[in-house]
Amino acid sequence: MDKIYQRLTPLFRDVFDDDTIVVTPALTARDVETWDSLSNIRLMVGIEQEFGIRFETAEIAGLPNVGALVDVINARLDRKQM
Amino acid sequence: MSSSRTSVTDWNIKTLSWLPRAPDDFREQCQRLMTQAEGSERVGSDLERIAAHALNFNQLNRLGSLINRLKANPKTLEPLDPFRFGILCTGTTDLVVPALAASAARHGIALHVEVPPFDQMVQQSIDSQSQLNTARLDAVLIGYEHRGLRIDADVATLRIKSPDETLSLISTICDGILANSNATAIVQTIPNVVEDTFGNIDLATDSLKLRIEQVNQFIRKQAMNSRCALFDVERIANLVGLDAWHDPVQWNLAKLPFSQGLLPLYAEKCAQLLGAMRGKSRKCLIMDLDNTLWGGVVGDDGVAGLVLGPGSANGEAFAEVQRAALALRSRGILLAVSSKNDDATARAPFREHPEMVLREQHISVFQANWREKSANIEAIASTLGLGLDAMVFLDDNPVEREQVRQALPLVAVPELPNDPAWFTRVLMGAGYFEAITFSNEDRQRAAFYEANARRAEIIDASPNLRDYLQSLESVLAASPFDGVSRSRVAQLINKTNQFNLTTKRCTEGEIASFENESGHITLQARLKDRFGDNGIISAVIGRIETSDLHIDTWVMSCRVLNRYTEYALCNVLVGEARSRDLKRIIGRYRPTTKNGMVKDLYGELGFTVMEERDDETLWCLALDDYKPHDVPMAVQIHGAANVPAYPSFN
Numbered sequence: 001m002d003k004i005y006q007r008l009t010p011l012f013r014d015v016f017d018d019d020t021i022v023v024t025p026a027l028t029a030r031d032v033e034t035w036d037s038l039s040n041i042r043l044m045v046g047i048e049q050e051f052g053i054r055f056e057t058a059e060i061a062g063l064p065n066v067g068a069l070v071d072v073i074n075a076r077l078d079r080k081q082m
Numbered sequence: 083m084s085s086s087r088t089s090v091t092d093w094n095i096k097t098l099s100w101l102p103r104a105p106d107d108f109r110e111q112c113q114r115l116m117t118q119a120e121g122s123e124r125v126g127s128d129l130e131r132i133a134a135h136a137l138n139f140n141q142l143n144r145l146g147s148l149i150n151r152l153k154a155n156p157k158t159l160e161p162l163d164p165f166r167f168g169i170l171c172t173g174t175t176d177l178v179v180p181a182l183a184a185s186a187a188r189h190g191i192a193l194h195v196e197v198p199p200f201d202q203m204v205q206q207s208i209d210s211q212s213q214l215n216t217a218r219l220d221a222v223l224i225g226y227e228h229r230g231l232r233i234d235a236d237v238a239t240l241r242i243k244s245p246d247e248t249l250s251l252i253s254t255i256c257d258g259i260l261a262n263s264n265a266t267a268i269v270q271t272i273p274n275v276v277e278d279t280f281g282n283i284d285l286a287t288d289s290l291k292l293r294i295e296q297v298n299q300f301i302r303k304q305a306m307n308s309r310c311a312l313f314d315v316e317r318i319a320n321l322v323g324l325d326a327w328h329d330p331v332q333w334n335l336a337k338l339p340f341s342q343g344l345l346p347l348y349a350e351k352c353a354q355l356l357g358a359m360r361g362k363s364r365k366c367l368i369m370d371l372d373n374t375l376w377g378g379v380v381g382d383d384g385v386a387g388l389v390l391g392p393g394s395a396n397g398e399a400f401a402e403v404q405r406a407a408l409a410l411r412s413r414g415i416l417l418a419v420s421s422k423n424d425d426a427t428a429r430a431p432f433r434e435h436p437e438m439v440l441r442e443q444h445i446s447v448f449q450a451n452w453r454e455k456s457a458n459i460e461a462i463a464s465t466l467g468l469g470l471d472a473m474v475f476l477d478d479n480p481v482e483r484e485q486v487r488q489a490l491p492l493v494a495v496p497e498l499p500n501d502p503a504w505f506t507r508v509l510m511g512a513g514y515f516e517a518i519t520f521s522n523e524d525r526q527r528a529a530f531y532e533a534n535a536r537r538a539e540i541i542d543a544s545p546n547l548r549d550y551l552q553s554l555e556s557v558l559a560a561s562p563f564d565g566v567s568r569s570r571v572a573q574l575i576n577k578t579n580q581f582n583l584t585t586k587r588c589t590e591g592e593i594a595s596f597e598n599e600s601g602h603i604t605l606q607a608r609l610k611d612r613f614g615d616n617g618i619i620s621a622v623i624g625r626i627e628t629s630d631l632h633i634d635t636w637v638m639s640c641r642v643l644n645r646y647t648e649y650a651l652c653n654v655l656v657g658e659a660r661s662r663d664l665k666r667i668i669g670r671y672r673p674t675t676k677n678g679m680v681k682d683l684y685g686e687l688g689f690t691v692m693e694e695r696d697d698e699t700l701w702c703l704a705l706d707d708y709k710p711h712d713v714p715m716a717v718q719i720h721g722a723a724n725v726p727a728y729p730s731f732n
Binding site: 056060 | 109138139140141143144147176177331332334335336338341342343
């Protein structure tokens with residue numbers, strides 16, 4: 001679980017161009033000034049490429065916080081391993 | 083040199099694997115450039131250097147936003163070539179814009195992007211006062227994608243619709259832009275859909291897939307018209323596969339027309355096209371020999387020990403690289419060799435190995451010695467009269483590649499995988515030699531340069547330059563611009579970087595507007611000699627202001643340098659000006675990083691300095707005192723009245 005956060009932090013910093021971001025479960029779009037619908041797409045495509053997974057439409061638009069996002073990533077990674 | 087810089091990259095078109103990997107401190111470097119630019123430093127060259135890496139789409143976004151911020155102070159973007167670009171597309175373009183600006187910097191262009199309001203493609207193109215038509219754009223991209231076209235089945239009849247409505251829509255937009263602005267219209271083809279309706283017979287029966295293919299055929303034909311250009315996006319989508327291209331999730335969420343993971347590829351291909359329009363396509367391929375054109379080291383293994391041709395898998399791969407180089411040669415790309423070898427050793431396989439595809443006669447300059455590769459590449463460029471930015475250097479050795487990149491950042495040096503099976507894909511897939519048109523002129527270009535190489539040998543052998551030039555039996559034919567020469571004149575004006583006094587670019591529309599127009603004097607000149615016809619090699623645009631002729635544009639092809647062509651043209655210009663009772667010719671020199679060779683041209687032609695400004699020098703020639711220059715050629719003037727033929731050397 002911690003490993004996923006470690007991989008997400010540089011990606012978030014890249015996408016939102018902000019070196020102060022530390023990715024935690026409670027982080028939400030409201031906490032990051034440049035997190036809008038377009039940069040959200042860039043983030044999601046970046047995560048898909050980084051982890052080799054695909055998100056479902058509802059997940060891209062509707063996750064409440066990073067904790068929920070990481071749950072989805074984990075579920076996808078598990079599915080890949082099966 | 084860090085190990086990551088020389089590590090091997092597998093071929094991957096989606097990640098632009100032919101470009102070196104981005105540095106780890108990419109964002110810090112961007113930040114430093116921002117700080118320097120805020121101090122009004124010119125950072126254009128550094129932007130070009132950092133853009134030359136394989137950037138992912140977040141990095142493109144970062145660099146693109148930086149360029150966008152610097153636009154407010156255009157000086158900071160110098161010496162990048164400004165290009166004003168409009169986008170008329172269905173679908174969301176917000177992510178494309180910064181990626182395009184960053185990719186354009188990779189090709190030496192400072193891109194300004196104008197995006198008119200969404201969904202107004204027709205209004206924007208046919209209204210002469212629209213945002214698009216009043217933005218003084220150099221080019222407009224017309225990008226439909228299949229969902230924006232009404233070519234699917236009619237709901238009432240359930241029959242697939244005729245493509246006519248779509249074709250006339252595209253024509254209307256294209257014609258509107260051409261009629262209401264001076265921009266070139268760039269038309270995109272439409273990637274076909276993934277989903278079949280029938281299966282195998284989709285393209286053989288009346289279906290949406292067939293319709294899209296028909297529309298694309300029309301677009302390809304339309305775009306080859308003179309003021310249009312073709313951006314064959316369907317071809318790019320096919321390179322990666324339509325299944326990877328179309329992402330239904332991204333379309334549904336944000337109307338993104340293709341999978342944004344492919345943005346680096348899309349933007350790079352578009353930037354290559356814009357670069358080609360500005361004459362930035364590469365013109366010469368310089369090749370290493372050992373383990374690049376054949377397997378093994380000829381100095382150690384001997385000609386008989388080389389791996390080349392049928393009989394081994396690697397031999398097939400090297401023969402394929404040579405066939406690709408020869409195909410480039412046949413479309414006018416010059417070939418040269420740079421190898422660390424003794425000259426005779428390096429030439430032996432070309433003469434003796436039966437499986438060699440390339441022969442000595444295909445190689446314009448052959449440099450085999452023990453000097454640094456960068457020194458040889460400079461020698462090749464100067465022998466051919468080409469800039470370093472016209473060169474591609476192919477070498478299997480990562481150390482040599484890095485040495486050349488460090489010493490000569492303008493030379494394109496593709497990353498190569500270890501396995502030679504991929505060399506051809508890199509060479510042909512990287513897009514270095516992008517062409518927007520293909521003319522007989524292009525086909526003959528390599529021959530022009532070879533004729534030059536022969537001439538260079540005669541110069542060495544001839545003690546007297548004048549005797550030699552006289553022996554060429556040159557004929558210069560000058561005439562005003564006309565419809566027939568228009569596209570070649572546009573090509574010269576927009577592609578010439580070295581012999582270019584002002585580096586003012588013109589669209590074909592602007593050039594057409596100078597034809598038969600009494601306020602301007604235009605000249606196009608063709609040079610023939612006993613080795614052949616060099617084609618149209620120079621263009622001049624002069625603007626008449628009271629009794630002065632202002633030379634706004636003067637360009638000349640470097641392959642006719644050192645032949646007094648510019649002196650003969652000066653004579654012709656003076657004749658033209660006198661026939662209109664003008665008193666002076668005013669010339670301008672605007673320095674760029676590439677046109678140093680013509681810094682003193684006007685002085686050599688007898689002009690005197692009139693005014694030194696920050697960004698240009700004005701020169702003046704009084705026509706009353708003008709003595710025609712002696713020139714070693716006959717001069718013919720067509721269609722221009724009262725121009726005396728000036729005496730030639732004798």
